[in-house]
Amino acid sequence: METLSITPELTLRVEMLLASYADAIDDERYDEWPSFFTEKCLYKIISRDNQRRKLPMGLMYCDNRNMLRDRITSMRSANVFEPHTYRHALGRTLVTDGGDGSIAARTNYIVARIMHDGQTDLFSTGRYEDRIVEAEGKLLFRERVVVTDSTSTDALLVVPL
Amino acid sequence: METLSITPELTLRVEMLLASYADAIDDERYDEWPSFFTEKCLYKIISRDNQRRKLPMGLMYCDNRNMLRDRITSMRSANVFEPHTYRHALGRTLVTDGGDGSIAARTNYIVARIMHDGQTDLFSTGRYEDRIVEAEGKLLFRERVVVTDSTSTDALLVVPL
Amino acid sequence: METLSITPELTLRVEMLLASYADAIDDERYDEWPSFFTEKCLYKIISRDNQRRKLPMGLMYCDNRNMLRDRITSMRSANVFEPHTYRHALGRTLVTDGGDGSIAARTNYIVARIMHDGQTDLFSTGRYEDRIVEAEGKLLFRERVVVTDSTSTDALLVVPL
Numbered sequence: 041m042e043t044l045s046i047t048p049e050l051t052l053r054v055e056m057l058l059a060s061y062a063d064a065i066d067d068e069r070y071d072e073w074p075s076f077f078t079e080k081c082l083y084k085i086i087s088r089d090n091q092r093r094k095l096p097m098g099l100m101y102c103d104n105r106n107m108l109r110d111r112i113t114s115m116r117s118a119n120v121f122e123p124h125t126y127r128h129a130l131g132r133t134l135v136t137d138g139g140d141g142s143i144a145a146r147t148n149y150i151v152a153r154i155m156h157d158g159q160t161d162l163f164s165t166g167r168y169e170d171r172i173v174e175a176e177g178k179l180l181f182r183e184r185v186v187v188t189d190s191t192s193t194d195a196l197l198v199v200p201l
Numbered sequence: 202m203e204t205l206s207i208t209p210e211l212t213l214r215v216e217m218l219l220a221s222y223a224d225a226i227d228d229e230r231y232d233e234w235p236s237f238f239t240e241k242c243l244y245k246i247i248s249r250d251n252q253r254r255k256l257p258m259g260l261m262y263c264d265n266r267n268m269l270r271d272r273i274t275s276m277r278s279a280n281v282f283e284p285h286t287y288r289h290a291l292g293r294t295l296v297t298d299g300g301d302g303s304i305a306a307r308t309n310y311i312v313a314r315i316m317h318d319g320q321t322d323l324f325s326t327g328r329y330e331d332r333i334v335e336a337e338g339k340l341l342f343r344e345r346v347v348v349t350d351s352t353s354t355d356a357l358l359v360v361p362l
Numbered sequence: 363m364e365t366l367s368i369t370p371e372l373t374l375r376v377e378m379l380l381a382s383y384a385d386a387i388d389d390e391r392y393d394e395w396p397s398f399f400t401e402k403c404l405y406k407i408i409s410r411d412n413q414r415r416k417l418p419m420g421l422m423y424c425d426n427r428n429m430l431r432d433r434i435t436s437m438r439s440a441n442v443f444e445p446h447t448y449r450h451a452l453g454r455t456l457v458t459d460g461g462d463g464s465i466a467a468r469t470n471y472i473v474a475r476i477m478h479d480g481q482t483d484l485f486s487t488g489r490y491e492d493r494i495v496e497a498e499g500k501l502l503f504r505e506r507v508v509v510t511d512s513t514s515t516d517a518l519l520v521v522p523l
Binding site: 048051088129130131132133134146148149150162164165166167189190191192193 | 370371374377378381382384385388389447449450451452472474476479480481482483484
Binding site: 209219221290291315318322 | 370373451452453454455456468470471472484486487488489511512513514515
């Protein structure tokens with residue numbers, strides 16, 4: 041297998057993928073969300089404690105685009121959904137060769153949550169651990185593992201991070 | 202009209218403009234603020250709800266450098282001004298061709314507010330929607346629209362975002 | 363002395379140094395912390411008020427790698443240490459020629475603190491004022507001054523920022 045060349049241009053493309061993903065979520069264009077992933081994929085939200093203990097439990101788990109679409113559909117129809125939006129602040133991405141043809145990317149995030157009445161709080165912090173591939177002429181997530189710092193995020197989680 | 206070429210170098214220059222702007226505000230060098238704009242310009246703070254409903258109301262509105270300067274002057278002389286500073290965290294900027302010779306730029310922000318006694322809170326989140334032009338040998342904002350996520354920012358807003 | 367050439371590649375390398383530093387702290391790989399500095403170095407945390415008044419008092423002060431190592435050792439053995447982790451969000455770095463062979467770098471930060479029970483708060487905001495040099499084949503901090511916006515951070519400070 042060819043070794044991946046980590047150029048400044050590749051780092052920029054990866055960071056633009058991450059910025060576009062955050063922009064789609066924060067701008068409530070949720071229908072775009074599945075299009076950031078490959079058809080077969082892994083999307084998982086897990087706390088750092090559970091990741092460390094290798095507990096399989098995640099707060100959210102999807103392994104293909106249809107599951108991602110279903111997630112958005114059920115989110116929209118949930119009665120309990122008190123309207124709110126997110127705002128992501130991302131750090132710079134540490135890009136390395138994933139070793140299997142993918143790009144490995146590691147990125148800090150801080151997400152604020154804004155309730156409908158304007159109240160804003162620090163909702164979740166953590167890091168993205170991504171595996172990214174070139175497909176359909178662009179970069180897509182083959183894997184996106186959201187590792188949350190806090191263990192108490194789950195009860196509040198509706199919109200994907 | 203020439204098509205704008207979005208190179209990595211241009212993206213870097215745009216992001217350095219945004220970082221310098223945030224640095225000037227956060228460092229209380231408010232007198233520099235107008236110098237980031239073209240002589241005729243648009244600076245507006247508006248909530249995303251009002252932007253969506255196309256309501257003209259903004260929390261702050263200036264359309265030339267003199268208005269920006271006046272804003273700083275009146276801010277300094279306001280009796281009600283309880284001393285505080287900001288700290289910006291910016292995401293990476295999505296740069297596109299503005300189509301009219303300008304560069305269109307879209308950037309997430311999270312701003313913390315630090316009161317004089319040290320108390321720190323999450324003051325405002327949202328995104329910058331900018332139109333940037335090359336003028337006087339550097340990049341300047343021809344338009345800077347600050348779209349706040351929250352609708353309840355106005356009562357507290359003194360320093361520009 | 364040669365003038366330093368501030369290229370996009372250098373800016374990228376500097377920002378990757380800062381991102382790696384934040385990643386090591388946030389991932390609790392504290393033993394790596396001293397390795398980001400030159401043998402003789404300056405690491406200082408100081409509030410912006412004290413910096414302005416040129417007061418020598420800092421919240422933390424180390425001037426060589428051994429002091430940095432000691433700091434980590436004492437942190438680990440402190441009885442009073444209620445477990446918590448940090449999460450950094452960094453802005454883009456303004457890179458200039460330090461004038462003495464070093465690279466001067468100025469970067470906004472927002473740090474969230476996550477307690478063991480999951481509670482998350484906005485712990486510290488401010489900026490890094492760095493002097494960076496090429497040594498041992500990589501970039502290292504010769505000086506890292508953490509200027510905190512708030513004056514009330516000290517009582518809570520255990521883990522380096």
